[in-house]
Amino acid sequence: MSPLYPELRPFGRRDVPALTGEESAAFDRHAIERLGVPQPVLMENAGRAAAIVLDRLFPRGTVVGLVGAGNNGGDALVLLRTLAAWGRDVHALFVADRPDDGALLHGWEFPTTLDADLGDDEAAWHHALAPAAVLVDGILGTGVRGAPRARQARAIRALMRAQRPVLAMDIPSGVDGATGAAPGEAVRADVTVAFGAPKLGSLLHPGRGLGGRLVAVEIAFPPMPTAAAGARVTTPAWVQEHLPARGLDTHKNAVGRLVVVAGHPGMGGAAVLCVRAGLRAGAGLVQVCSPAANREVLQTALPEAIYVDPADRTALDVALATASAVAIGPGLGTTPEAEALLAHVLGTGHAPLVVDADALNLLAASGGGSVSEVAARRPVLLTPHPGEMSRLGGLAPEDIAADRVGIARTAAEAFGCAVLLKGAPSVVAAPGRRTLVDVQGSSDLATAGLGDVLTGACGALLAQGVAPREAGALGLALSGRAARLAGKGPGLSPSDVIRWLPDALAERGPGVSSLDLPFVTLDLDGAR
DSSP states (O other): OOSSSTTOOOEEOSOOEEBOHHHHHHHHHIIIIISOOOHHHHHHHHHHHHHHHHHHHSOSSEEEEEEOSHHHHHHHHHHHHHHHHTTOOEEEEEOSOOOOOHHHHTTOOOOEEEHHHHTTOHHHHHHHHTTEEEEEEESOOTTOOSSOOHHHHHHHHHHHHTOOOEEEESSOTTOOTTTOOOOSOOOOOSEEEEESSOBHHHHSTTHHHHHOEEEEEOOSOOOOOGGGOSEEEOOHHHHHHHSOOOOTTOOTTTTOEEEEEOOOTTOHHHHHHHHHHHHHTTOSEEEEEOOGGGHHHHHHHOTTSEEEOTTOHHHHHHHHHTOSEEEEOTTOOSSHHHHHHHHHHHTSOOOOEEEOHHHHHHHHHTTSHHHHHHHTTSOEEEOOOHHHHHHHHTOOHHHHHHOHHHHHHHHHHHHTSEEEEOSSSOEEEOTTSOEEEOOSOOGGGOSTTHHHHHHHHHHHHHHTTOOHHHHHHHHHHHHHHHHHHHTOGGGOOHHHHHHHHHHHHHOOSSOOOTTOOTTEEEEEOOOO
């Protein structure tokens, strides 16, 4: 286990959707209007679950809740009432006009303050919030779009000035539930308790960085139809379900023959990292195709791999024809020779492909149309970072940053294949399928060469029979988990990740939540 982050193993059940604000509202209506689940039951369960989480994490001291309009404020009131019934000192500060909340309070009374009584007096706000050991953000809900209005923005500023631990209800106020954008004032929470399912915006930056520890809780929703959510979280339990299993009587050819095409002269290191990751991720046999200038380096560094000279087209064609999967691109270069080699590989055989780095740049330079043609004949996984995605799709980098999930989905539909869009977080889209959102990545992975490692891991998974969408998500989860197990923090190197890939593969179960509560479906540590 990681010496720096020993407790950080995310917990998550097998099927955890990630909802936009609109999807969340639509599912609420489905549960209440069509299936007859009483809204007060959902609010009661949400508030009580959040109260239990708060009491576990912050067991002592006064709790002050900032109560906004609508369901989010109602959830906060139920939390305060529940804690009051348990003997905690609580105080409600109303930052919106609300109807009579007697039905929520069940006869319990506790001190309340109206924001109108505080006005713009910072000293008065400070005095009102000073007794708090912990603050509850119930100001705005998941349906809000754009910057908070003046009244709510004032409350958010006061909450942030208080410098107390903050628990946010469902999503930090000011964060867009679909994109994670924070166009105006926004709460920076220590913990966010999401009701029913995490909101997609809580998983996308900057929202992810504003949410702190993300805990999703079950609140008596009915089973969610697949069509109700466009994205899902690649939880540890999901990873376990989709990892390939080996039979007891297997052999190297049966568990995957991977061909790696990588490294122009002087760039043999990219090929080395890609091949090593492929071997550590379970490929039974790996062949590496790289210029003769790299042969000595490769055969010295990779005695387990079989070298193929790209100039020997007969040998290359045999390797491609017998491959279970092909990974192409790391360090390939963009020379005419590299372009010709890419065209030959794409046009030879029918094995699944993972296409990365310079191979993507070459495809972008040619207009990208050949991607759709190749994807029509064989399974394909593209693994662009935002710069490569910008070139492939003719998009501005800021447009990609503003809508990572939407861009990945559009590209997947346009190219007819799986697209792994790297970033914070990385996401994997495929035509007609839910987008998969990675939760294992961290800022430690921001180092050169880790893309080569990811390509090798994804290639190994493809070679073992995993479909491109799932291979991309598994490759992300395993490399991210290996990085945490390595425990090197910002000093992480690609070789550290490769070293720990087998340990990540060997882990079992849904992960670990120190909360140990049966209604918790997801528990993610704060973003780093």
